[in-house]
Amino acid sequence: MRHTLSVLVENRYGVLTRVAGMFSRRGYNIDSLTVGVTEDPTMSRMTIVVRGDDQVLEQVTKQLNKLIDVIRVTDLKSENSVEREMALIKVNCDVTSRSEIMQIADIFRARIIDVASRSVVVEITGDEGKINAIEQLLRPFGIKEMVRTGKVAIRRGQKSS
Amino acid sequence: MTEPTEKMTGARAFIECLYREGVDTIFGYPGGVLLPIYDELYGANIRHILVRHEQAAAHAAEGYARATGRTGVCLATSGPGATNLVTGIANAYMDSIPMVVFTGQVPSSMLGNDAFQEANITGITMPITKHNYLVQDARDLPRIIKEAFHIASTGRPGPVLVDMPKDITLQEIDFYYPDKVELRGYKPTYKGNLQQIKKAAALIDKSKNPVIYAGGGIINSNASAELIEFAEHIKAPVTTTLTGMGGFPVEHPLFLGMPGMHGTKYANYAIQESDLLIAVGARFDDRVTGKLKAFASNAKIVHIDIDPAEISKNIKVDIPIVGDAKWILQKLLTYSSESQSEKWIERIGHWKKENPLYYIEPITCSGIKPQYIIEQISQACKDAIIVTEVGQHQMWAAQYFKFNEPRTFITSGGLGTMGYGFPASIGVKVARPDKVVFDIAGDGSFQMNSQELATAVQENVPVIVAIFNNGYLGMVRQWQELFHEKRYSSTCIQNSVDFVKLAEAYGALGLRANKPEEVRPVIEQALASGRPTVIDFVVECEENVSPMVPAGAAINEILDLERKK
Ligand SMILES: Cc1ncc(C[n+]2csc(CCOP(=O)(O)OP(=O)(O)O)c2C)c(N)n1
Numbered sequence: 001m002r003h004t005l006s007v008l009v010e011n012r013y014g015v016l017t018r019v020a021g022m023f024s025r026r027g028y029n030i031d032s033l034t035v036g037v038t039e040d041p042t043m044s045r046m047t048i049v050v051r052g053d054d055q056v057l058e059q060v061t062k063q064l065n066k067l068i069d070v071i072r073v074t075d076l077k078s079e080n081s082v083e084r085e086m087a088l089i090k091v092n093c094d095v096t097s098r099s100e101i102m103q104i105a106d107i108f109r110a111r112i113i114d115v116a117s118r119s120v121v122v123e124i125t126g127d128e129g130k131i132n133a134i135e136q137l138l139r140p141f142g143i144k145e146m147v148r149t150g151k152v153a154i155r156r157g158q159k160s161s
Numbered sequence: 162m163t164e165p166t167e168k169m170t171g172a173r174a175f176i177e178c179l180y181r182e183g184v185d186t187i188f189g190y191p192g193g194v195l196l197p198i199y200d201e202l203y204g205a206n207i208r209h210i211l212v213r214h215e216q217a218a219a220h221a222a223e224g225y226a227r228a229t230g231r232t233g234v235c236l237a238t239s240g241p242g243a244t245n246l247v248t249g250i251a252n253a254y255m256d257s258i259p260m261v262v263f264t265g266q267v268p269s270s271m272l273g274n275d276a277f278q279e280a281n282i283t284g285i286t287m288p289i290t291k292h293n294y295l296v297q298d299a300r301d302l303p304r305i306i307k308e309a310f311h312i313a314s315t316g317r318p319g320p321v322l323v324d325m326p327k328d329i330t331l332q333e334i335d336f337y338y339p340d341k342v343e344l345r346g347y348k349p350t351y352k353g354n355l356q357q358i359k360k361a362a363a364l365i366d367k368s369k370n371p372v373i374y375a376g377g378g379i380i381n382s383n384a385s386a387e388l389i390e391f392a393e394h395i396k397a398p399v400t401t402t403l404t405g406m407g408g409f410p411v412e413h414p415l416f417l418g419m420p421g422m423h424g425t426k427y428a429n430y431a432i433q434e435s436d437l438l439i440a441v442g443a444r445f446d447d448r449v450t451g452k453l454k455a456f457a458s459n460a461k462i463v464h465i466d467i468d469p470a471e472i473s474k475n476i477k478v479d480i481p482i483v484g485d486a487k488w489i490l491q492k493l494l495t496y497s498s499e500s501q502s503e504k505w506i507e508r509i510g511h512w513k514k515e516n517p518l519y520y521i522e523p524i525t526c527s528g529i530k531p532q533y534i535i536e537q538i539s540q541a542c543k544d545a546i547i548v549t550e551v552g553q554h555q556m557w558a559a560q561y562f563k564f565n566e567p568r569t570f571i572t573s574g575g576l577g578t579m580g581y582g583f584p585a586s587i588g589v590k591v592a593r594p595d596k597v598v599f600d601i602a603g604d605g606s607f608q609m610n611s612q613e614l615a616t617a618v619q620e621n622v623p624v625i626v627a628i629f630n631n632g633y634l635g636m637v638r639q640w641q642e643l644f645h646e647k648r649y650s651s652t653c654i655q656n657s658v659d660f661v662k663l664a665e666a667y668g669a670l671g672l673r674a675n676k677p678e679e680v681r682p683v684i685e686q687a688l689a690s691g692r693p694t695v696i697d698f699v700v701e702c703e704e705n706v707s708p709m710v711p712a713g714a715a716i717n718e719i720l721d722l723e724r725k726k
Pocket residue numbers: 550551552553554555577578579580602603604605606607629631633634635636637
């Protein structure tokens with residue numbers, strides 16, 4: 001089971017180390033972790049995707065809450081949150097394959113953000129499934145390099161997490 | 162009302178903050194980056210105990226904290242000074258003891274450059290502190306110190322480290338000490354949820370065979386009186402863990418002794434037969450539970466703990482109650498009804514009679530029986546504070562001393578740190594000069610911090626070190642005897658030191674007892690001397706701690722090692 005946690009933390013030196021250290025020390029598996037500033041400059045928000053059963057989720061949540069610099073932990077369920085990830089994919093191409101790659105990008109509402117004689121860089125935003133799908137389709141052309149941001153997620157509706 | 166501010170250096174502010182926190186004693190060791198602070202300490206109204214190794218400063222601060230319930234304070238220089246503290250910090254973390262640790266650091270401008278005596282002590286101690294700080298601006302220092310003491314002493318207590326670069330201690334600031342802390346990420350729960358408490362009370366009323374399993378949380382929460390009252394009210398026997406020892410009087414008829422690996426048979430039987438286990442401030446450590454699947458498998462479990470993360474960490478709990486043990490026990494007392502049934506207590510009484518702790522007087526005497534020495538110390542000074550090292554002697558102290566009050570048994574539980582006891586006992590004696598303080602020591606453990614004899618003598622701290630000299634790293638030897646065909650690989654330390662001469666070399670009193678009849682007289686001599694004293698008790702060298710539940714076995718699969726010999 002994978003869970004998405006939205007973790008509000010103090011925007012302070014060492015916070016990322018504390019959080020990451022807790023995960024590794026206690027042997028929890030992180031699938032992805034993103035961190036960035038929020039609407040309030042004194043706080044940062046992390047989106048952490050963690051793997052484990054409900055008991056692991058409960059322990060992870062409690063251990064996170066135990067860190068002094070962690071302000072709030074919210075378990076984002078897929079039914080009441082939206083999530084996005086971005087990937088940049090550098091694909092081999094030549095004159096003949098370029099238009100085909102552009103077509104695929106079009107279908108996924110991805111964008112070509114760099115063009116060179118023998119490669120293009122595709123920027124894609126979406127949920128994990130969408131990114132996996134375009135990756136599959138581009139693979140036959142030869143993916144030279146790929147970078148993914150990891151998931152960010154936010155609660156739907158009025159309430160914030 | 163805002164206080165008038167005053168201009169001062171960071172070093173001066175540091176002292177000022179300690180005054181505001183009511184600190185009367187710190188344990189420390191100087192170094193280059195601490196010069197400004199030590200200059201301010203010179204003539205300050207704070208007792209500074211100069212140890213001989215920084216590890217001892219941390220253990221002594223912990224001993225001070227455990228004896229008083231107040232926050233212990235220690236101080237060390239950057240680099241090696243700071244890294245020498247690590248074991249002591251980890252020890253306090255594992256046993257949840259309030260401590261504030263100050264370290265000097267290289268100047269901010271040199272941080273990260275591998276400067277002389279630079280160590281990233283905040284990085285190193287992140288997993289063994291409740292929280293830590295690197296001070297980046299002297300103006301933050303008062304707030305940070307205020308927060309450090311607050312975090313260390315509230316909720317589940319623990320060590321907090323404050324790392325202070327040298328330039329911070331020289332920087333001039335307008336001193337202002339905040340009277341409140343504002344930590345939006347830290348709000349410990351003290352009052353337990355009443356719904357949960359009522360549910361627990363209902364279970365208690367229905368239960369026929371309840372057992373209370375109390376840990377170090379009872380001591381931290383000062384909940385000993387409440388525990389006694391509650392146990393008597395519901396007629397439940399009480400077992401206390403190693404760190405909970407003293408939280409319930411040993412001679413109370415409801416007392417079961419310690420559970421687990423070297424617990425009493427009857428404590429373990431009672432747990433296994435119970436239909437309701439009420440855990441208070443205890444964390445289901447593997448030394449207590451043995452094989453988890455088989456632990457208290459017939460019982461519903463109520464778990465009272467101030468740390469929500471302890472709930473269902475090791476064992477599935479039926480009714481968790483998060484909060485302060487004292488507060489929750491008071492409530493449970495009012496919501497549960499008084500028990501009239503004697504049946505369970507009678508059954509336990511029967512187990513107690515059939516399976517007491519015991520030892521056999523040796524036929525051929527190759528030394529004194531260690532259990533006998535503990536009994537003699539217990540009789541000679543029943544109000545003493547007993548501090549221990551780690552090993553067999555520690556278990557005998559827990560099994561045979563008749564503790565009557567909280568904060569009279571001080572031992573390294575979670576980390577099991579050899580070398581802890583002697584420096585901790587110095588901290589205890591400094592905090593409680595009115596008390597007789599013993600360090601029950603092994604010949605191995607004592608050698609890990611014996612240099613502190615110099616501290617005890619110089620600072621005139623008359624603790625009594627009772628060395629149980631069996632010539633072995635006895636606890637490891639016991640495992641080798643049982644599980645490795647007596648192949649005593651690297652555990653024999655016979656005749657390596659003359660502890661009497663060692664004591665004398667430091668200017669302490671050195672005594673020795675070779676025979677049982679010499680035990681009481683040397684104890685009396687040590688008590689009368691009023692000096693730091695080392696007693697070398699020559700004990701039976703291959704005596705085992707009994708009973709014993711082998712690691713990983715269910716706690717009712719108990720070996721009687723005394724009978725086998
Ligand atoms: C710092 C440290 N190193 C190693 C150990 C492992 N250990 C546990 S008990 C023990 C033997 C202790 O010997 P001694 O102090 O003589 O006590 P005894 O068991 O003989 O009473 C050892 C080596 C430990 N607990 N702590």
